[in-house]
Amino acid sequence: MAESTIEEFYDFDNKLIADALKLRFYPFAAESGEACRLRDVEGKEYLDFTAGWALANTGYSHPHVKQAVIEQLNRTTFASLISGMHEPALRLAEKLIELVPGDFRKKVWFGLCGSDASETVGRLLPLATGKRRMVSFIGGYHGSTAASMTMSAHAAQTQFIGGGHVVKVPYANPYRCPFGDDVGDCAEVAIRFLEDYIFKTICPPDDVAAVIVEAVQSDGGDVVPPRNFLPMLEDVCRRHDIYLVVDDVKIGMGRTGEMFSFQHGNVTPDAVILGKSLGGGLPLSAVVARQEILDVGPALALFTASGNALSCTAALATIEAIEQDGLVENARQVGAYLHNKLRALQDKHRLVGDVRGLGMIQGVELVKDRDTKEPASTEAAKVVYRAFELGLLVFYVGMFSNVLEITPPLILTEAEADEGVAMLDQALSDVEAGKVSDEAIARYAGW
Ligand SMILES: Cc1ncc(COP(=O)(O)O)c(C=O)c1O
Numbered sequence: 001m002a003e004s005t006i007e008e009f010y011d012f013d014n015k016l017i018a019d020a021l022k023l024r025f026y027p028f029a030a031e032s033g034e035a036c037r038l039r040d041v042e043g044k045e046y047l048d049f050t051a052g053w054a055l056a057n058t059g060y061s062h063p064h065v066k067q068a069v070i071e072q073l074n075r076t077t078f079a080s081l082i083s084g085m086h087e088p089a090l091r092l093a094e095k096l097i098e099l100v101p102g103d104f105r106k107k108v109w110f111g112l113c114g115s116d117a118s119e120t121v122g123r124l125l126p127l128a129t130g131k132r133r134m135v136s137f138i139g140g141y142h143g144s145t146a147a148s149m150t151m152s153a154h155a156a157q158t159q160f161i162g163g164g165h166v167v168k169v170p171y172a173n174p175y176r177c178p179f180g181d182d183v184g185d186c187a188e189v190a191i192r193f194l195e196d197y198i199f200k201t202i203c204p205p206d207d208v209a210a211v212i213v214e215a216v217q218s219d220g221g222d223v224v225p226p227r228n229f230l231p232m233l234e235d236v237c238r239r240h241d242i243y244l245v246v247d248d249v250k251i252g253m254g255r256t257g258e259m260f261s262f263q264h265g266n267v268t269p270d271a272v273i274l275g276k277s278l279g280g281g282l283p284l285s286a287v288v289a290r291q292e293i294l295d296v297g298p299a300l301a302l303f304t305a306s307g308n309a310l311s312c313t314a315a316l317a318t319i320e321a322i323e324q325d326g327l328v329e330n331a332r333q334v335g336a337y338l339h340n341k342l343r344a345l346q347d348k349h350r351l352v353g354d355v356r357g358l359g360m361i362q363g364v365e366l367v368k369d370r371d372t373k374e375p376a377s378t379e380a381a382k383v384v385y386r387a388f389e390l391g392l393l394v395f396y397v398g399m400f401s402n403v404l405e406i407t408p409p410l411i412l413t414e415a416e417a418d419e420g421v422a423m424l425d426q427a428l429s430d431v432e433a434g435k436v437s438d439e440a441i442a443r444y445a446g447w
Contacts, residue, residue, distance in 0.1 A: 006027050006040065009029040024445065025384050025388070028046070035411060036408060036409050037060070046388075047393070047423070048409065049393060049394040049407070049408045050393050050394060050405070053250070057253055057280075057318065057327065057409060058318055058321045058325075058327065058410065058411065059409035062321050064321045065318050065321060068317035069282070078309070081110060082302050088309045088312035088313045088316060089307045089312045091316055092286075092307075092316050096108050096286060097288065099260075101260070102268050104290055105290065106290060107290075107294040107295065108287070109287040109289070111275075111287075112285060112303055112305060113275055113285050114142070115148045116301075117285035118142040118143040118145075118148035118151060118212070118247060118273055120300075120301040121210075121271055121289070122134065122151055122212075123147065123300065124296050128209070128296045131206070132209070133167060134165065134167070134208065134209055134212060135166070135208055135211040135242075137153065137169060137171040138168050138169065138178070139220025139221060141154045141214075141220060142247050150162055154220055154399065155399050167203040169190070169193065172187040172189075172190040172191075172226055173217075174223075174224070175365065177189070185228070186225075187232060191229070205240035208242045209242070210243035211237055212247060213233060213247070214247050214250070215246060215256070215264065216256065216261060216357075216358055218407075219397050221363060221365065221397060222357060222361060222362065222365075222397060224357060227265065230267045231267055234265075234267040243271060245271040246260075246271075248262070248274055249273055249274060250275075251358075251361050252272070252277070253278055253319075254328040254331050255359055255361055256358040256360070257331045257335055257358060257360075258328065259322075260272065271293055272289070273285070273286075274287075277318070279315050280315060284307070325411065328410075331359040334417055335359035335361075337417055338362060338421070339357050341421040342406070349425075349429070351366045351428060352365070352367075352428070353373055360406075361405075361406070361407050365402060365403045365404075366383065376402050377400055377401045379402075379431050380404060381441045383396075383427045384427075386426075386427035386431060387423050387424055387427040390426055394424065396446065404424070
């Protein structure tokens, strides 16, 4: 295998790896990675505007994280948390409780991925409150286990059976307001719809345990709601005695230019879900929540390798790197720079309908026509494919599969932002000029 070409990798992959776990946009086979760059098995180098689905916040092979993991490996390869204790988990829990805002008694639950953390919240909340229902948002993505999918309402997930107790309501999308473009403040209308219609018809608020929300809907299309959306949602929750849960799996840990995304709205969730970048590349998720939610009973959400010492050590080192290297500040500053550069693409390319983002999560929505906003989905697939050929890794997301998602490592420099945007610029020009054929993307199903 060591000497294999990309095409040979593709054939092995086709034969050996389940399609059910594939979300492929182009034939990339990683060999090594450092900082913001990945190298493939043929030695070609790529600038990574994905961070592997917003996971590599500190970049690839961060020396501090690497060193900490090696030292922990030398102590032991595994230590159980569910039937024992170890220092890395205790230190990490203490650190997360200190970092997550909320002037109340908090605890931490550990898991292995964002999906198990969302699922655990969904399992514990009815027990803790005696209420059966939840509210979530259309376009939300909370995971890929059965229960986390019941909370999600992404087109990729609504095909599965179950989940009647989770009521889905419209998210405040300023570019495509579900209530129409002429309703004024989309956030206000969305919140009024929840309170004046949903709560009075199919979902009595006194049977709602929690509302779960992303502060920026990422897989749903990198939708940044108006600034008043989260505070208004928090206000509704408080008035009806409903818990507010923020899913910060994808954009927490500094990505938006605050340590946690909801700090932009100045709200205080009762539970925060973390994952992806938390473990610095190793599998780890966490729920940081009010004690009464997480202490509802023993042995209710057990995964054998949850909170393993290696992942917790990597997480502690990742947080240290974020703090010591000023990565939250870098995400804010370079993110703003990147945003302006992407905005300039909108002036140049008719395909670009909207550019939005917060810090190091940016979305470029492609449309066939700026007036009708008809989604340019095939074009999005072609742009990410062409960018890949040029040496840039980027994915697309969104309910119409037409939003280029840009989530680089938080260590990105302005020079790297320029380099990546130049490749996107070229890719957009090539697609607009019809230089990327349908056949070129035919074997990558995307989503
Ligand atoms: C907001 C959000 N929550 C939860 C998840 C699920 O995380 P995982 O895929 O690690 O299970 C994702 C994954 O994309 C996500 O974006």
